[in-house]
Amino acid sequence: MQVARFHIPSYLNASIPAEYRGMKRDEVRMMSLDTKGRISHLRFHHLVDCLRPGDLLVLNNSRTIPAVLYGKKGKQTVEIRLSQRLSAQEWEAVVIGMVAVGDQIMLPGDVQATIVAGGSEKPLVILRFSESSLEFIYKYGRPIRYEYIDTPWPLDAYQTVYASVPGSVEMPSAGRAFTWGLLNQLQDKGIGIAFLQLHTGLGYYGNDQWANPKFHHEAYAIPQKTATLINETQKRGGRIIAVGTTVVRALETAANDNGEVTAKAGTTNLYIRKDYKLRVADGLITGFHEPEASHLDLLTAFIQEDVLLKAYQEALQQGYLWHEFGDMNLILPADLQ
Structure with a gap:
């Protein structure tokens, strides 16, 4: 640019x-x-x-959509920022935390997200969710909020x-x-x-x-x-x-x-x-x-x-x-x- x-x-x-x-x-x-x-x-x-x-x-x-989700990998809290829906159960996303391909992230409502591959560019990864409905995202997600917004x-x-x-x-x-x-x-x-x-x-x-x-x-x-x-x-x-x-x-x-x-x-x-x-x-x-x-x-x-x-x-x-x-x-x- x-x-x-x-x-x-x-x-x-x-x-x-x-x-x-x-x-x-x-x-x-x-x-x-x-x-x-x-x-x-x-x-x-x-x-x-x-x-x-x-x-x-x-x-x-x-x-x-409320595209930020919080989950646990073991005792570590990780933040997921969804980017693009690839299929009913897969999303490209940024995961903030120490994670690698194959890791599983436990989310509210007994939903599990597995990192199945790297995404189209770093730091994106592909997540496969055990729940395919947008209802889960609307129930537990929050809007993306960048550093300049405090509230x-x-x-x-x-x-x-x-x-x-x-x-x-x-x-x-x-x-x-x-x-x-x-x-x-x-x-x-x-x-x-x-x-x-x-x-x-x-x-x-x-x-x-x-x-x-x-x-x-x-x-x-x-x-x-x-x-x-x-x-x-x-x-x-x-x-x-x-x-x-x-x-x-x-x-x-x-x-x-x-x-x-x-x-x-x-x-x-x-x-x-x-x-x-x-x-x-x-x-x-x-x-x-x-x-x-x-x-x-x-x-x-x-x-x-x-x-x-x-x-x-x-x-x-x-x-x-x-x-x-x-x-x-x-x-x-x-x-x-």
């Missing part, structure tokens, strides 16, 4: 959800940025003024309001600032809404180790209704606005060279960088990303790296908040605004 020339001070790490700070979700700040580098400082609910009738918002309605917020804090299909281990956070009220306002203006799913895996393994996008497979599904809406919007000259880098990856995976999207489901490890020619998304709603994250590379497919870095420096100076509970960034093409 190339985009890594800024530092996020700790006081800009958002550790408290907006609704616990006495505000609505859609009252978080939003930096609107076009491809010429023109910046506006707004609130997220001003999105209705930034988009126009005929545009289509594509959102990821994957629902966050064990409830699982609902890690959901978008429209999340409906369980599967993500990290929240598809680009959509967190939407409220039903804002979605209704957008639709009243003639802006379309469409949904797909991409179940996010672990993007960060701990100890300053990030997922390698080349090995980072994530399951996705694009319904026929969504594919049809996208293709019809493009034919009418409307803009496709992706809500999150997850949506961009799914759309680009399912698109042909002409930008037509096909309804399909599967897994993708598509790695989008500045040399990638986008075929579907015209604009992007996203959070602010760490310099080590591959998500930031994806942004340079929408906007030149130097323009993005200059905007990020202004965001830092203006005190925008980072991470899943933070502020938002809207990127639109200058020639179509």
Whole structure:
């Protein structure tokens, strides 16, 4: 990854959800940025003024699961962070503790997890559970909580309001600032809404180790209704606005060279960088990303790296908040605004 020339001070790490700070979700700040580098400082609910009738918002309605489990290997307590479901009983995961292939971890409810192999990259391993139901995970799991969050917020804090299909281990956070009220306002203006799913895996393994996008497979599904809406919007000259880098990856995976999207489901490890020619998304709603994250590379497919870095420096100076509970960034093409 190339985009890594800024530092996020700790006081800009958002550790408290907006609704616990006495505000609505859609009252978080939003930096609107076009491809010429023109910046506006707004609130997220001003999105209705930034988009126009005929545009289509594509959102990821994957629902966050409580992906952290605690168990015992002998007398040792180990932490399991689920990353990707491989089958009914097998998951790729990070196991924090002294473990090796063949070890068995005892979990609540008399469930057992066996480390059967190494995963797609270190430190991931493949775990086989004796219980295949998601009910076990929902009963005993907790949301993934990284170092900058001190409070064990409830699982609902890690959901978008429209999340409906369980599967993500990290929240598809680009959509967190939407409220039903804002979605209704957008639709009243003639802006379309469409949904797909991409179940996010672990993007960060701990100890300053990030997922390698080349090995980072994530399951996705694009319904026929969504594919049809996208293709019809493009034919009418409307803009496709992706809500999150997850949506961009799914759309680009399912698109042909002409930008037509096909309804399909599967897994993708598509790695989008500045040399990638986008075929579907015209604009992007996203959070602010760490310099080590591959998500930031994806942004340079929408906007030149130097323009993005200059905007990020202004965001830092203006005190925008980072991470899943933070502020938002809207990127639109200058020639179509």
